[in-house]
Amino acid sequence: MTFDIVLVGYFAGFCTAVAQFPQAYKVVKTGNTESISPIMYFIMTIGIFFWFIYGLLIPDLPMIIANFVCLIPSLYILYITIRNLKRTKKQSI
Numbered sequence: 001m002t003f004d005i006v007l008v009g010y011f012a013g014f015c016t017a018v019a020q021f022p023q024a025y026k027v028v029k030t031g032n033t034e035s036i037s038p039i040m041y042f043i044m045t046i047g048i049f050f051w052f053i054y055g056l057l058i059p060d061l062p063m064i065i066a067n068f069v070c071l072i073p074s075l076y077i078l079y080i081t082i083r084n085l086k087r088t089k090k091q092s093i
Contacts, residue, residue: 006062013066024073033081041081045074 020083027033048071 009060009062010066013062013069017066017069018030019072020070023052024077027077027080031080031084033084036077036081038078038081040086041074041078045071045078048074 023036027036048067051063052067052071055061055067
């Protein structure tokens with residue numbers, strides 16, 4: 001029996017990607033992003049994007065898949081967070 005290290009990459013990628021979805025679901029369900037730091041989500045989304053690019057460049061399929069899947073909810077949460085901030089600023093003017 002041999003140990004396939006790629007399975008570790010797939011498992012790590014699965015956990016990382018799936019971790020984004022509960023927050024995205026909560027944002028979809030409630031529309032509330034008050035407790036989300038837009039700067040943190042921006043930095044995290046940029047990081048995920050560059051991990052995805054890195055995966056393409058080396059090429060590493062677990063990294064590519066995980067970061068592509070992770071990018072979807074991260075971009076959505078960032079978009080809704082920025083949209084809500086703009087709406088709040090417009091209402092306060």
